[in-house]
Amino acid sequence: MSGRDTVLGDIRSALADVPGAEAPDSDPVPHDPRSQQAGLDVVGLFIERAADYRATVVRVAPSDAVAAVGRALGRTGAKSVVLPPGFPGALVPEGPWSRLEDTPPLTVRQLDAADAVLTTVAAAIALTGTVVLDSGPGQGRRALTLLPDQHVCVVRASRIVTDVPEALSHLPRDRPLTLVSGPSATSDIELDRVEGVHGPRTLDIIVIVDEQGTDTGLSGRA
Template sequence: MNGRQTVLSAIRGALSGVPDSERPDEVPTSHGRRADHMGPDVVGLFVERAAEYRATVVRVPPSGAAAAVGHALARTGARSLVVPPGLPENLVPEGEWSLLADVPPLTVGQLDAADAVVTTVAAAIAVTGTVTLDHGPGQGRRALTLLPDQHICVVRADQIAPDVPEAWGLLDHCRPLTLISGPSATSDIELDRVEGVHGPRILDIVVVGDT
C-alpha cells in the first residue's frame, strides 16, 4: 500500500459511521465558541504565546496606544518611522522621529534605510501568538513590513481569535495574507538562530483594550 492509499484508507475508516444523508454544514463545529484548551483569557494567552516567539508585547488601554508605540521606538533607538496609508492618527506617537509616509510609494532603498514601521493588523491568533495582515488600510503593502528593522503591530483585543479556524473567519480570503509569529528568524545547519534575515529583526506588539 502506497502513501496515497494509506491516507484514503484512513479517511474511509473515519467516515464509515457517517450517514450518507448527512451534509458537512449540518455538523456542529467549534466556530464561534472557545475551545476548552484555550482557557478563559484569550488575550492573555495571545500575549503569552507571542512573547514565547520573542516578540515584545505590552497591553494598554486605548488612550495609551500611541505612547506604547513611542516607547517601543525609544527602546531600540529608532529615528525614522514608516507610516502606511490609512493608519489611524491616534497611533502615531509624538517625538523627534522622522515620519515617512508611503505616498507616493517609498523606494526599496528608503524602506531599507528606515528604522521602523508601525501597522495595524487584520486579526491575531491566541494559541499560536500570530498576527495576520491583509495589507488593507493601516497595514500597508508587504514590503513595508519586510525591510525596516523593527515592526510595531497594534492589535485591538477584539481582533484576537482563540484559534486558527476562528481567525480565518475574520479574514478576507481574496486579499494577500501575511502571518507573523515573532521576529524573522532562521537557523543554519548547526541550529544557530539568526534573526532579521528575511524580515524585521525586532517585533513589538501593542495590544489595545481594557486592561
C-alpha cells in the same frame, strides 16, 4: 521483514486495544470547535504565545496606547518610522524620529534605510501568537513590514480570535495574507539562530484593551 511489514505491524499494535465495533466516525468532530473553548481568555493567551516567539508584547489601555508605541520606538533608538496609508494618526507619537508616509510608495532603498514601521492588523490568533496582515488600511503593502528593522504592531483586543480557522473565516479571500509569529529568524547549518534575515529582527506588539472589557471577536471589528 520489509519496511512495509514493520509499519503495518506497528499500526496493528497501536490499534490492539481499540474495540472492534468502533469506527473512524464514532466520535464526530464538533461542528463548532470554538464551543470547546468557551470562556478562554484569548487576549491573555495571545500575549503569552506571542511572547514565546520572542516578540515584545505589552497590554495597555487606549489612553496609554500612543505612549506605548513611543516607548517601543525609543527602546530601539528609531530615527525614522514608516507609516502605511490609513494608520491612525492618533497612535503616532511625537519623538526624535522622522515620519515616512508611503504615499507615493517609498522606494526599496528608502524602506531598507528606515528604522521601523507601524501597522495595525487584520486579525490576531491566540493559540499561535500570530498577527495577520491583509494589506488593508493601516497595514500597507507587504514590503513595508519586510525591510525596516523593527515592526511595531498595534492590535486592538477585538481583533483577537481563538484559532486559525476562526481567523480565516472572517478575513477577505481576495487579499494576500501575511502571518507573522515573532520576529524574522532562521538557523544556519550549526543551528545557530539568526534574527532579521528575512524581515524585522524586532517585533513589538501593543495590545489595546478597553478599560471596560473587550469584545473578543472579529464580528465586532473596529
